[in-house]
Amino acid sequence: MKRFKALAIPYFVWLVFLVVLPIIVMLVLTFMSSNGMDFSSAQASLDAYARLADPSILKAIWNSLVVAFWTVIICIALGYPTAYFISFSNLKNKMLFLLLLILPMWSNSMLRIVSWLRLFSMDGLAALNLIGTNPAVIFVTVTTYLPFMIFPIYTVLEKMDRSLMEASKDLGVPAWKTFLKVTLPLSMSGVSSGIIMVFLPAATGFAISQTIGQGKVRLIGNLIQSVFEKNNYNFGALLSILLSIIIIAIVVVFEFLQHGKKERKEK
Amino acid sequence: MIEQHQWKRVLVNVFKVMFVCLVLSSMYIPVFIIIYQSFNSTANSITPLAWGGFTLDNFAEIFTNRHLYTSILDSLLVSFWATFIATIVGLFSSIGINALNKKARKAMDFLNEIPMLNSEIVTGISIMIIFSLLKPIFPNVFGFWTMFVAHVFFTIPYVIMMILPKLEQTDESLYEAARDLGCPPFKALMKVIIPSLSTAILTGALIAFTLSIDDFVISFYTQGNGFSNFSNYVYSAYTKKNFSAGSYAFNALLTFVTLAVVFFFSMRSNRKAKKGLIRK
Numbered sequence: 001m002k003r004f005k006a007l008a009i010p011y012f013v014w015l016v017f018l019v020v021l022p023i024i025v026m027l028v029l030t031f032m033s034s035n036g037m038d039f040s041s042a043q044a045s046l047d048a049y050a051r052l053a054d055p056s057i058l059k060a061i062w063n064s065l066v067v068a069f070w071t072v073i074i075c076i077a078l079g080y081p082t083a084y085f086i087s088f089s090n091l092k093n094k095m096l097f098l099l100l101l102i103l104p105m106w107s108n109s110m111l112r113i114v115s116w117l118r119l120f121s122m123d124g125l126a127a128l129n130l131i132g133t134n135p136a137v138i139f140v141t142v143t144t145y146l147p148f149m150i151f152p153i154y155t156v157l158e159k160m161d162r163s164l165m166e167a168s169k170d171l172g173v174p175a176w177k178t179f180l181k182v183t184l185p186l187s188m189s190g191v192s193s194g195i196i197m198v199f200l201p202a203a204t205g206f207a208i209s210q211t212i213g214q215g216k217v218r219l220i221g222n223l224i225q226s227v228f229e230k231n232n233y234n235f236g237a238l239l240s241i242l243l244s245i246i247i248i249a250i251v252v253v254f255e256f257l258q259h260g261k262k263e264r265k266e267k
Numbered sequence: 268m269i270e271q272h273q274w275k276r277v278l279v280n281v282f283k284v285m286f287v288c289l290v291l292s293s294m295y296i297p298v299f300i301i302i303y304q305s306f307n308s309t310a311n312s313i314t315p316l317a318w319g320g321f322t323l324d325n326f327a328e329i330f331t332n333r334h335l336y337t338s339i340l341d342s343l344l345v346s347f348w349a350t351f352i353a354t355i356v357g358l359f360s361s362i363g364i365n366a367l368n369k370k371a372r373k374a375m376d377f378l379n380e381i382p383m384l385n386s387e388i389v390t391g392i393s394i395m396i397i398f399s400l401l402k403p404i405f406p407n408v409f410g411f412w413t414m415f416v417a418h419v420f421f422t423i424p425y426v427i428m429m430i431l432p433k434l435e436q437t438d439e440s441l442y443e444a445a446r447d448l449g450c451p452p453f454k455a456l457m458k459v460i461i462p463s464l465s466t467a468i469l470t471g472a473l474i475a476f477t478l479s480i481d482d483f484v485i486s487f488y489t490q491g492n493g494f495s496n497f498s499n500y501v502y503s504a505y506t507k508k509n510f511s512a513g514s515y516a517f518n519a520l521l522t523f524v525t526l527a528v529v530f531f532f533s534m535r536s537n538r539k540a541k542k543g544l545i546r547k
Contacts, residue, residue, distance in 0.1 A: 001366055001442050001460070003452060008363030008375060011356065011423070015378045018420050022393030025400065037399040082290045085283040099529065104294040106525055110483050110498040111518050112297035114505050118315040119300060143293045204386030207483050207502065221388050221484075228392065228488075237396075240389045251384055 026237035036231045048234040057223065057239070061246070064219040067134060068203035071141045072149075075198050076191065078142070079149035083190075084183075087157035098154075101147050109144060113211045116140050120212070132216035140212050141202045149194040156190030157183075192258055200247060298522065305519035310512035326520065328513030335511045337493075338500035345411065345486075345496060346479040349418035354472040356419070357426030358464070362456065364427070365434045383424045390421055391488030398489070409491025417489040418482065422475035429471035433464050 033045035051057075086097050104112070120130045130136040160183070168178040206221030213222075220243055227236040304310040305326070309319025329336060364375050382390060394417045401408050437460060445455035461468075483498035490499055497517075504510040 001362070001439055001456075003366070004362050004456065005366040006363065007359045008367055011360035011363065012375065012378070018394060018397065019378060019381050022396050025396050026393070037396065037402070078290050082287050085287055089283070100291060103522075103526075104298050105477070105481070106522060107298050107301055108498055108501065108518050109481050110501040111301060111514060114501060115297040115300035115304070119296065121315045123314075143297070146290070146294060200384065200386065204388055205484070206388060211502075211505075221386070224388055224392070233396075236392070240392050244385055244389050247384060247386060
């Protein structure tokens, strides 16, 4: 089937146009001072870079990482046991469980966020002043992305060879130790793909922080959105590039840690 | 001693069931609120979630509120075409990528991963910037076409992710056999290879549609000239305080319909399985 190589060319061109070209245009934009995308009045300028020193930017980035970090931690704490209990139960219809997990995702995500907002502003809950706080944003982010943590862990646990645990049991290892030494290490690949799938949207989203945060919770996504809204494409482009670099760095470091672990084990 | 052991087991099981129920309920609360609101005659009152009585008016609103139903139709239009094109392009690109040598393959895998790893907001802005460059030539480019391109763009990688691993497992000798029997290459591809991928193609299309219909951020940056989608209608209408309770009704309706479809198919497959057992 080697003769079909050429079929990859259109997609390659498409990716160049929509991945590489925007990066170049954005880079050019960062060195200018223009009115939106209007290049006729554009001037070379480093204003965008000067604005990076603004402490609110570092604060937004830090806050994004904090929100995403806690979201991931809570998702693991809730998602791992759920996947584990279901996978190791003697339920006949596990497909039904999977369906139960997918069903909430068929509701529009924006409408689910609005529903949470309505719930949080109900008489009984309004006294807690949840709206506009980090914990509320983290909570809604967790409920939105929890399936993305449960699914990969569940898939790995289902594929796992049960005879390994039985062997450990037969050798007289206590159940908790079997879990720590056998099950958990073998399911780490599911956990790590879950982490990536939850961390990235949690750190970069702006819908939840905008709606539940009511302008008081500012993440990097909100910052970028408000900068583009003010038609400052130069600074917006710089922030977008910065965000992409941070994301790539996080993914690379994470993969490196994973990979390093494996290699050490192989030795 | 044995009795105590049993008690412990019961307690552990109760804990497990309760834990799973708690986790599931955290995901179901908004779904129940949506269904509750869709029958609530005062869904939009200032007092949040106050029950004003049972009504079906919210369902009628789906067909009478122009902003709402145009956004729903726009959503369906974009997602349908984006899924269709992304599945076809993803399928043929997978075949192409599969045929590449190692080095080119690595580069393509990397490029293909970028739209998945990159944040939605940067993807949305990237496409907006590219189309803004076209604005001097096509002043009204924003709308269907921008959103369509954006949705095709961010769904193709998922289609490829589903198809490519299956393609790698496909036995190439099947294709060789068809060729040896005098089948022209493209026909062999269409008649032998692609049918063997049908499950992966279907899953890919399903994922593409699910992501596309629910998308908010990327559509936020690629909407324009009155063309928007349902998520963005909900967002903008809610912030502008002219939100239609028909949104809840539409969403509830969708949930009921999908539930009915799933129920129907699971019943049918159950019946089939039973019949199969009897025959055996």
